[in-house]
Amino acid sequence: MKFFKASASTSSSNPPPTNVSLISHLKVGGAGQISWNDDIAATDTVKTLFNQLAGLASVAGPYLQTSLGLVQEIFAIVQDLKDKDNWDAYIELARKAMLALQDLAVSEKERGRLIFPGTDAAVLAEGINKGLKNLQDQLQEYAQLSQPKRYLKHSDHKKSVIKLATEINSVISHFNLKGDLEKLSQMALSAENVREKLQQVSPSIRAEVKRRSTIDESQVDHRPASSHQQYSITADEASALSELQRLMKRMYFRGEGEDLAGVFDEDSNEPPNSEQDSIDDAQTALKLLDELCKVDDSFDNKKALGQIRDLSYFLDRLGLYEESLSVVRLFAALCRRKANDQEASALDLSNQAFALMCLSGSLHRVGHFKEALASSEEATAMFQKMAYREPKRYNPSLVLSQRLLVVSMIEFGRLDEAVRLCRQSLDILRTIRRNKPKTLTEEFAGTLLNYSNLLSETGQHNEALEAIEESVKLWRSLHAARPAAFQSVLGMALNNYSIQLSDAGRRGEALRAIEETLELYRSLHAARPAAFETELARTLANYSSRLRDVGRHKEAREAIEQSLELWRSLHASRPGAFEADLAGALHGYSVQLSNAGKYNEALVATEESLRLCRSLHAARPAAFEGELARTLQVYSIQLSEAGKHTEALEANEESLALYGSLYATRPAVFEADLAGILHNYSKQLREAGRREEALKAIEKSLKLHRSPYAARSAGREEGLAKTLDEYSVQLREAGRHKESVQMTEESVGLYRSVNTARPQPALKADLAMALGTYSNRLSEVGRHQDALEAVEESLSLFRSLHTARPAAFEGHLALSLNGYSLRLVAVEKHSEAVQAIEEALRIFDSFADPGSAWFQGAHSAALDSYSTCLSHVKRPQEALSAIEQAIVIVRPLYDTDPNAYQEAFAEVLHNHSQRLNDCNRPADALEAVKEALQIYQHDGLKLKGHADALDSYAKYLTATGQDEEAAEVRQTAAVIRSDQALE
Template sequence: METHDGTPAAEAAKRRDLERRVAALRRAAAVQPDPFLGELGYALLELGGLLAGDPDRHDESIGILGEAADAYRDLLALHGDVHLPGLAVALHRQALSLGVVGRREEARAAADAAVAALHRAIGKGVVEDGRGELADALVNLGNQLAETGRHHEALDRITEAVALRRSLVDPATGAGSGALASSLGDLGIKLGEMGRQPEAVDVLRQAIGTYRDAAERAPGARTTGDTAEHAAVAFALARTLTGLGRTQEAGPYFAEATALRAEVEAREPRATAFVDRLLNLYGYGRGRGGAGGGDMPGARDESGAGTRTEPRDESVPEPPGEARTEPSVEPSTDTRTEPSTEPRSAAPADPLPDIDRLNSRALALAEVGRIDLAVATLDQAVALGRAAAAADGGGARAAVALARTLHNLGLVRAWAGRRAQALEAVDEAVHLGRRLLVVAPDVVRPLLAEAADSLGSRLAVLGRHRDAVAPATESVALYRQLAHTDPLGYEGELARALNNLGIRLTDSDRHAESLAVTEQAVDIHRRLHRREPEKQRDGLVHALSNLALRLARIERADEVAQPTAEAVRLLGPVERMHPSNDTAALAESLAWLAWYLRKRGHRDTARDAARTAEELRRLTAKPGR
């Protein structure tokens, strides 16, 4: 017998009993916390886990597990570290549920807190051996980091989980090898998603070998979930080999995935839908005869990433026309691809001059609109950089050259409209720069500052505005350090980074903070303008128009007219504006400000702003501008 919603009757009865028990414990804990809070926390964990299995009740599960985490925090305050494991379990399960419903940033924060709680519990000796729980939490954190664009941090966490799982395998009995295989599968799939297919093949083969060994050692202990994961990893390996052109090697793994799926269907038919969802993550397609192999090879592109259409960039802010001083060069794309004229021989003893030369050539090609050739040239430079960094044994010179090249590759891919690939390259550059900052701070700090600013831009273009705030903030902090020691060299860059941080905060609805950083940008631009009036005029005009927009956002209407009027007065004849500046964005900002001021009775300033906006639009439309 089943209930109306398809839940087995026994499970539904268990859920109702738990709900009644939780309600009673809430009432008891409210009156006398100490005796009942522990029981409440445990009951909430059990109820939250049960609800998480129902797709229609994920949001409810998230709330229940959050309540469990709060209960364990209260217990920590009462009784100390002994309740850290309970807190970690609550946070871990909540992160999983948050990830399922797409609340990725919240999921990442919860997963990070779960890992921190487990580290602390292990360090304090509260748990006898928490390595297994920590490995699970690290994999979860890695997955959430990857979903928020922090792929290399994700790789670090999953690699750490694999090391823990290896340490837990019993060499005599093989106990723990199934969990190791699962972690190896996660690591291999992540490497493939990052474009590191040869490394992915090696790790995925280790995972398959470990799955097979675990099945041979204890066939009766293998669960349907283990079999499903084995199938997914076999299929991921087959797809990765196919992408590398090694189709003959891929064939047996396609067959293995198909056989494993059939095994799940035979053992537990209700689990087949789950297996298919898991396989669909890696491009699985059912053949006409019902087998899984027929359509598999054509399901995904060669990178191993799912085919999808990039979203159009429709993130025009309200009010529109933010004057963005981030890099805005958008060369027209030349779709012709020419063969590289660079030598294909082995890299010389010192490849760094070649890497620098390829970077310079690629940027020059991009400036004249030959984007595809610029990307190909930078791909070659990245390959040289990776080889040099590997040969350098951890030295900084080659790694810095690689980070710089990856940043340039991200910019050029963005100009080519390859937004997801651009994010991947810039994210790797930032991750590498963070590691190198301690080793070579003077060289790395300006590179990391620029790359972090670019990472914020790349995330924002993909609509991930809240995720973009953190790298933009990091960029500002780095530029502050640089400007403190070299004001002439870096104050302008600091002002630009502050402007971009203001945009990120505005797009995240953090308007008061956005106003504060925009005011800082204006102050710096005023100093720069006093020093070099002609050269710095356009930067101050953009900053003032942005300040007016920020004030309008928080309805400080009487203060909007002053920076708008100052921007128009400073600009003067629009022909003086440098063609490389974003005149279209400035025109849009001034036009919106004119509308806003007219509605609030500032007619003279509104008229001047509208006239200037129209002149800028005509200027933008001129050929060659």
């Protein structure tokens, strides 16, 4: 998983992240207008007030939408609970809360302003929202109890509702200054109100102090032991925000005469704090809080603001993100008030912008992405103005604000804008470093890393690789000078570098890079397990992928299992924070299970990953659309392999719709992916009997694979070769045999080229399969010796692969032996053919997963071939027994899924008729071939087998004295062959 790359949501067993549940019942019209959901019961007064307030959403912005979502959600839960005892209390609370918010929104509208994050109005609005959210949490907790437990807890629940109502009423009581926003503002940021809000975080800090006193310091992970704060940000995003926060901490509140840019000089950079050297965060936070609560007058002096800022920093380090956000809101509002003063200095303005950056990071951490974006946009706009006037002083600050804005843009899928912003930042940094080469090295390296990952996400792979190589070089120089300070961030950069090297096909270098990363993180994790558990888990997952790329599958599976174990542990403690990471690990695990031939276990892992992805996508569609599409595609393939073709097609169609949307906005990024999806979709359409649609889909896929965009993508040759392979199958079924052979020849040529350039087991397997298909096509056009040579080469490759990894390639080897036996029959080497097919059947007898639909179909085909081989060595009764075993296996498959098994079943029935005829049972042979012909005729298969079956039918008719009918049948067979020759 890449730095700053979003990827999956809360599972059905966990409550959704905060920002999701707030709007889950909101009714939003086509024009974005919010209105009351009529499916939810409430009084007319509440509904009317709700709809009036919805009309002010454009003024109050995300705060009001959050409020409306909370009110709607509360009544939805109450309706499910049938909580009549507290109905009047809920109605009164909703009415009072919405009236107070209406007063605030109207006042802001009259002044012509929005309720921006970090304003005094936002502090007031958030006070109401926090109370409503606490009530919603209480209701959700009560609703999750069983009916008997609800009955037992009824009295406690009522007391909790009364207590929460009192708290909300206390907040609302401040709104008795209707229309007087100036007095409201003074009240919101009064020393008394600020002190009261600061004191509210004390219980959480004291609880953390108590927790830390009971555990080993090496296990302290700066997160509460049982936090209820579950948000949909990934571990990557959390790391990014922590790094930005550390950089911002160095820039706050410099003296009036100090140069802000100077704090980034090489000599003044402070290394990141370590647990060993830092004093206890919880005790420090308590000390700061005690000092702040002694303040009697204004909190907007430099000392108090600095202490509030530091308090939020330590709360973040403790993992108390909600408490930190509450403090940062006050901090930003106080800084804004000071900056709005007529006597405000340039330093006051820059401090306001810094406070907005800090607020954006806190909002992002708890999943308030729209507010986070608004805060970072405002901060960047402020620094742009200041940097225009004084570039030397403010450009470093502008660069940092732009990095934070990029994080928010990515959440909403605004990747192209994020790329442009990164370029602006790099231009600024290069200009500064031109005169001072040692200045801003850390910021330059970090911005290059983000830029590289964004370029990769937008399909600019060569430029991405150049950028990350420059970034890694800079991180190496910083690490060489101060290993302890930069060991972790060098590991992160190498992790990303490994991914991009792999994407570029440089798999050996990619493995070496990830091995270096793993060594760095194992060392860090050994010293501080809790602090580096996420980084080690992520590195192990990437290590598994790189091992798989070079064919070291056993080690790859062991690595992903270690990674998955770590992610499960992290997810159990904080589901919202680690959901995407767990989904990604499950995806990697599923791939490894498939490679090991454990298809049922792979499907189970993918289903779990898909549940997580769906939930994350529901919470943040733009950020997780690609991950959901990818997971659905894997799920579709695995369902198809399990014989669940209808479900597979449905999953593929859902994936295709998502990829189509992604491709429409970013063709360079998603063209190769869309081509691959269309390939799989076409294959499944063919298996469903929808051949015309299948042919159109595969031709679209082929067109995309040959496009300029796709030609630049990593793995282009493999994707094109696979598509040509499938296209050849469909051309064959359409009776276009010459074109089919041409497509297969091109496919084999591509696989040879790729395998020569990058000789790896996965590519060797692809070449072996392509040669097997090529052998089949050559045989169908009568080139039997060429067909034998092709399958011999395929078999040699599969024997080599099977020796190295028996479980993964036993099925492929058995199928290759099956094809080999038929090619030997075609050149009349019948004894060798029997030996080959008997070896295949021995493999099937010991197969690891005999219950799968794939195994049953392949086993049936092998028995069919065995029957043919036995027939040629004059063992008719054994041949008949073998084909009858094949029928017993394939008939249920055909009955369950006719489209997928029609050709196989028709061929087995035809061969059965021949074996019956060999045993002097012409009447039975006649009935058997009739059933085969019914399938060929019903499904419209334009196959050579249809004409062959007609020939057998004519032969049996003649044997039973029906010469006239036999002549007509032979004429029909001739017409079919003629049509196929023309096509």
